[in-house]
Amino acid sequence: MKLKTIAAAGALSLLLCGPALAxxxxxxxxxxxxxxxxxxxxxxxxxxxxxxxxxxxxxxxxxxxxxxxxxxxxxxxxxxxxxxxxxxxxxxxxxxxxxxxxxxxxxxxxDGIVLAHSKSVAPLKLTRQEIFLALAKDVPDPKNPGKIIPNPYKTWNEINSNLPPTKIEVLGPPPTSGTRDAFVELAMETGADSFDVIKAMKKTDKEGYKALSQTVREDGAYVEAGENDNLIVQKLQANPAAVGIFGFSFLDQNSDVIQGSFIEDMPPTFEAIADGSYPVSRxxxxxxxxxxxxxxxxxxxxxxxxxxxxxxxxxxxxxxxxxxxxxxxxxxxxxxxxxxxxxxxxx
Amino acid sequence: MELTANHASNAFPTMLSEEMLEEAEQSKTLATARKTVGTPFVDTPRMTCRDIQVFYGDKQAINKMSIDVASNEVLAMIGPSGCGKSTFLRCLNRMNDTVLSCRVTGEVKLDGTDIYHPSVDVVPLRARVGMVFQKPNPFPKSIYDNIAYGPKIHGLTKNKDELDEIIETSLIRAGLWDEVKDRLQDPGTGLSGGQQQRLCIARTIAVSPEVILMDEPCSALDPIATARVEELIAELRTQFSIVIVTHSMQQAARVSQRTAYFHLGDLIEVGATEKVFTNPLHQLTEDYITGRFG
Amino acid sequence: MTNLLEPGPKLRRRYRAEKIFKRMGLSAIIASLCFVFFLFYTIISDGYSAFTQTYIEIEVSFNKDLFTDANISKADFPGLVKKSLLKMFPEVTKRQDKKLLYSLISPSAAYTMQELVEETPKLIGTTQKIWVLADDDVDMLIKGKYQRDVPESNRRLKDLQLKWIDRLTAEGMLEKKFNTTFFTSGDSREPELAGILGAAKGSLLTLLITLSLSFPIGVAAAVYLEEFAPANRWTDIIEVNINNLAAVPSIIFGLLGLAIFINFWGLPRSTPIVGGLVLTLMTLPTIIIAGRASLKSVPPSIREAALGIGASKMQTVTHHVLPLALPGMLTGTIIGMAQALGETAPLLMIGMVAFIVDVPGSFTDPSAVLPVQIYLWADSPERAFTEKTSAAIMILLAFLIAMNSLAVFLRKKFEIKW
Missing domain, CATH: 3.40.190.10 (Periplasmic binding protein-like II)
Structure with missing residues (x-):
């Protein structure tokens, strides 16, 4: 059988190589x-x-x-x-x-990377440090800043009492995606650097620093969804507590149903990304x-x-x-x- | 006594059978003796079988059988289940070739030619030694095509008229013509069981074989259809040699001239049908036909 | 003696068990029907609107001054569209408002004009009323997929545009019509121009290659293995391997195709010929296994009958066994084809997950296939692609249903009863 397959495929390839090489x-x-x-x-x-x-x-x-x-x-x-x-x-x-x-x-x-959520709730105002605390696998212990513990935060107001008391639930791209790379680098790493403990590691333990600042939590708070997917928009509409991570163009096209979160007090608008004042852009x-x-x-x-x-x-x-x-x-x-x-x- | 070894040639068949009679009388007391008694050999054999052994893998199914098939006779093979009669029948047209693990030794001659010779082709062999199976197995085609298939593949006819003639004569000889002549294009599988079996017989005789092997041809038929097939067998005897395996001793008694009794891979006794049924030579034969086992 | 009128407790227990079993089976059927119904409902309710598209009627005067150049395509058709719009809304003067006005019409309007004039040059010098495609945002609004009640800054359509749209609707110059574009063109980044034809044709060409290779090879392999191959260790190894191949994730075949057909043979990427070859590799095991199963189901009595009257092995197979096994083999093949139709993973590797606008004309033209088109549209940011995605799924389902009905029809037609 194999011989026949190879023979047939070979004959076919000879027939087709002509136009292919043109x-x-x-x-x-x-x-x-x-x-x-x-x-x-x-x-x-x-x-x-x-x-x-x-x-x-x-x-x-x-x-x-x-x-x-x-x-x-x-x-x-x-x-x-x-x-x-x-x-x-x-x-x-x-x-x-x-x-x-x-x-x-x-x-x-x-391209700006935005954290967006349903229009039915008030816009989130986040800092990159808060994004890091919400999404990293391990974070510094709030009681003892020198110690690194598994991420204990379950709701946004545990991170900052000004944030809403809703569950942390973020839909984001999978690790194979460029958007994820950029998000980790621009938002999470900068957020991690705001802790002296972690910043110090940058020099002493490069591997450890990388693992700490770039590893996204795996306890269910971060859900790997498709990248740039219309489905995410629908999910965000259905669940006002959920936050999605995607490129600015998706927010732009769906601005009647979802809104971008403020990062460092900057809203993800065309102008803010263009002049560089919105921090998470590439x-x-x-x-x-x-x-x-x-x-x-x-x-x-x-x-x-x-x-x-x-x-x-x-x-x-x-x-x-x-x-x-x-x-x-x-x-x-x-x-x-x-x-x-x-x-x-x-x- | 090594019957088969001693009498490889059957120049004096009558003498031999007398000798055997005597010996058989003695051996009647020895229930374990498994030598063939009776008259396995005839004067003008169509087929001769010598020292046939059949193995399935390591298991021996048939142990050194020797027997002749005469022209224009019906030879019935009887015996309890698993005695090897069907296996033996299938040696005669090499149908056992299709069973991968099956190995046949010995010599089977058709009109003097060894059919197991390496240069013998099974295709013409099976045209000369036809076969009818236990279950009617017409092709799922029209009645016409069922019979036309054999002549077509063997190239027996030159044109449609000749083919039509073969089909008509085959069906007439199989006693089916009057029943189906108006619906030759109907599927063969639509006929009744008895008609199907006669169709299969017509299909077999359409290629003009010399020998027809029948493997329990009536076991799937009702008594009336069986009677029709038995009549047919009696008529066919005038032209063909017929070897029939049957479970029914009555059937063997009705249709055959000679009967062979098989027992657990051995050919126990061969003789004129009447004799085997009325005065068997061997104890085992007697036990079987009187219904002590089987 | 057991009472025939009042069955004992043992018998009652037996009946109860039987009843429970039957109910479980029935509820399983109902549950799966519910899922299927839900699937169809969501897809159809999302997608049916894609079969209509919003058109706007504009009055265009094909002024002679515009067509001074002998080459018609050099004329400023976008300008012509803009001028016509301004004539309809003379009150629009501000630059910002003009831009809003222009964005009501699909950029394809200019191509429509160009085609019209090239077809009938007599139009030059006349004034015509022409229906052109509306922009996808307008289309979404008309289909009720945009909300009007959110603040203006968060809407893709501004208040002014809504006013214009309402006016056009009132005057009967804005209408939903049957969306022929969807069935006659290839992919596009403008939702109103995007069509399924390119992908459908790509699927057709790819499946043609797959069918014409995998059916004969698969049937020949099945017949050889089942009827002719000696039963030895090699045949066993081949059999085990074929069964394994049927379960190999399809992306592996994509990698294999990339290595052999593209890198080694140098066949062009993203083409139906490579796609067809890869899907052939994928469907072969299915066809061989189905083929062997249907050969096995041919009763041995038929083989004996043929052999018994002196047919050779080959004649037995080709005259009797194969025709009887063919309906089963066809069913297996069509199931394999349906599988191949829905495959994207192996095609990713050989570059068929691509943006291709031109409808493929031959086996060596780059093309996408239906499931890839669905994936690409689901991934597009424009809202209007959501309905296109569902519509494309409907087309794919229609293809699948057609193929499976064909399988049932062929089986019924060639099935021989005994």
Whole structure:
């Protein structure tokens, strides 16, 4: 049976290898699911307004995207990868190993991570320290600040008496998600640093510090839900006590039923994220394989479309979809970089 | 006495049987003796079997049997369950080949050719030695196709007319023609049990075999259908050699010319039917036909 | 003597046990029916509205000055739409308000104009009333999925826009119509433009590959193993492995497909051909196991009958056993196909979880499949995709029901009774 399978598959592969090896006439994009809703809008716009085919965009996650992107040069490898974080030096090395040397980095804007909940209750006002206390697995003992104990907090008012007496119940992304990475880094780590005990560990016990500041509690208070999922919005509506963690665009699209919590007294609004006063926000990027720019039809057009003011500008269509634009000077800088195909330097 | 070894050739069958008679008289007292008594060999055999042994894995099912099948006779095989008569029957057209663990030794000749010879093909063999099974097993096709299948695969006909003729004659000989001639395209599985069995017989004779093996052909039929099949067997004897395995001693007495009695893997006694039933040579045969066991 | 009229306590106990058993069975059936009903109810009540879409009628004057260029596509169609809107609402003058006004209409309106003019260039110079798609926010409002009573700052549609929408509705220039776009186009990031055709066709192409490979290979393997293979240790090992493969998580097949079909053979990513090959690997064990089971269920008397009149092994199998086993094999195959239709995990690995706008035309065009489309839409932030998700699930269920009915029909048709 196996022989037959292999023979049949082999015959088929021979038949099909012909067209497969011919040139690809569409752009292949992979990468972050956070950038996906923005990249797809640009791709569709590009496909509809030019004669080129609409680029194909896979939602693989930032890490998965880099893995594919750095696989090599050639039509079987993607041309562009989206990322919700900057490329790591280890990924640059991997790329270089496979002959992908010239990479153009394009920052496209910012994404705020919000804690949102139902409109039927008063907005939560949190600090990053409180977020850490609510979500970390182990926290400093409130009675004896030098001692680390398993998280004892069950309701919000146990952390701060000004907070409501409701159960801590947070729906958030799973560990594979870029949103989770960014949330842990931007909200929880900063929150952890506000305790001297933990901050001191940063120098003495790096591993211990990491485990303490980045481990999310597993006793049921934090529920791993899908990332950027319409279902979370429905759950939040049904349960006013629950809080959800997701990208700003979800809040933006559902602002009639859910509201964002204040963090450090800043509401998660478009303006607050754009000017950097809302603390939990991160830049979004895409990376272009320079060797492909002249090979794959439409690459230049796509880059132009993405970096044009009508797309990523303050009134552009990406802003309508929830992308927080960069300041004008930064946009200009990146637009020029792209036009000149300025590549990244190996660090 | 090594009957089979001593009398590998049957040049003097009458003499042999007289000798055997004497010896059998003596052996009647020895209930344990398992040598064949009676007249296993005939003058003009169609099939000859010598020293047949059948093993299923390590288990021996048949122990050194030798017997002839004459032309134009009905040979009945009787014996208690598990005595090996069906297994033996299946050696005659190599149906045992399909049983993976089954091993047959000895010699079976059809018109002088050893059917277990490596270069013998079972396909033409089974066309010459046909078989009718215990349970009627028509193909789930039309009556016509059931009978046409054999001639078709053996390439016996050149055109449709010839095929139609074979089908008609087969059905007439099987005594089924009048009952089904108007509905040849109806499914064979829609017939009654007795009709199905006669259809299976018609299917077997459509390929003009020399020998027909019947494995308890009436055990699934009611008495009236059984009577019809028995009549049919009597008619078929004029053209074919028939070997029939049966559980019914009455049936053996009614249809057969010779009867063979099997017991626990041994061929105990072979003889003219009348003789076996009225004056058996062997104690075991007598016990069986008088209903002491079985 | 036991009394026939009054059964003793022992018999009563027996009857009671029987009654309880029957009730348990019945309540299990009722419970599962409730779940199925609940599933269908939520999906249909969420999704039925996706089959209509809100359209707005605008009056467009195709002025000759706009089409000076010989190439029609160069004309400023978005501008044309905006001008037409302003003509309908002459009171709108402020820049901010104009932007709000423009956002009532789907960006696709410009493409609609372009297509119209390219089809019938005679339109140039005339004034036409044209129904164009409304924006998804307007659509959601009309379908009652947005609340009007929240403060303006928290609404996607502002008070001014609500006023305009109410006026258009009153004048009969805003209507819900049957959503043909949903059935005729591929994916889109604009909910009002998103369609299921691309994914449905992708599923069809993928399943065609899967069926045309897995059915013959699966049947041949089953026949060989059941009818011809010698019973030895190798056959046992193969059998155990096939049974194991049937239980392997499907993502493993995706990884295998990625390693062999894409990285080794160099087949293009995200295409039905690779998807079909991977799903073939996944469904083969199911088909082989079902095939062997249905071969086993063919009564041995049929084999004996054929062998008894001198059919060869091969003739016995092809003339008698296989036709009788075929209905069962077909059922197994269709169940395998239905499984393959609902699979996303292995396709993730080979890049079929992707945003693909163009409807695939061949086996080597990138394409998504139905369950992937459902996943991608469920993941999209726009509210309007919620109903599209449910609608896509309805399409997938329709596909599944059609396939399973086909299985029942084939079985009934070819089933032979004895």
């Amino acid at each position: 040139a690809r006439d569409y752009i292949s994009i992979v990468g972050s699911s956070t950038v996906y809703p923005f990249a797809t809008v640009v791709a569709e716009q590009f496909g509809k307004t030019t004669g080129y085919k609409t680029p194909k965009i896979e939602s693989t996650g930032s890490g998965g995207g880099f893995k594919l992107f750095c696989g090599g040069v050639g039509i079987n490898h993607p041309d562009i990868t989206n990322a919700s974080r900057a490329i790591k030096s280890s990924e640059m090395e991997k790329c270089a190993e496979n002959g992908v040397n010239d990479i153009v980095e394009v920052k496209i804007g910012y 830049p979004l990027y895409f990376y272009v394989k320079k060797a492909h720019v002249d090979v794959i039809p439409g690459m230049k057009g796509y880059l132009d479309e993405f970096t044009s003011e009508k797309a990523w500008g303050e009134d552009g269509y990406l802003a309508d979809k929830g992308l927080i634009p960069m300041p004008a000077a930064e946009r200009k800088q990146y637009h020029e970089n792209v036009a000149a195909l300025k590549t990244l330097e190996m660090k």
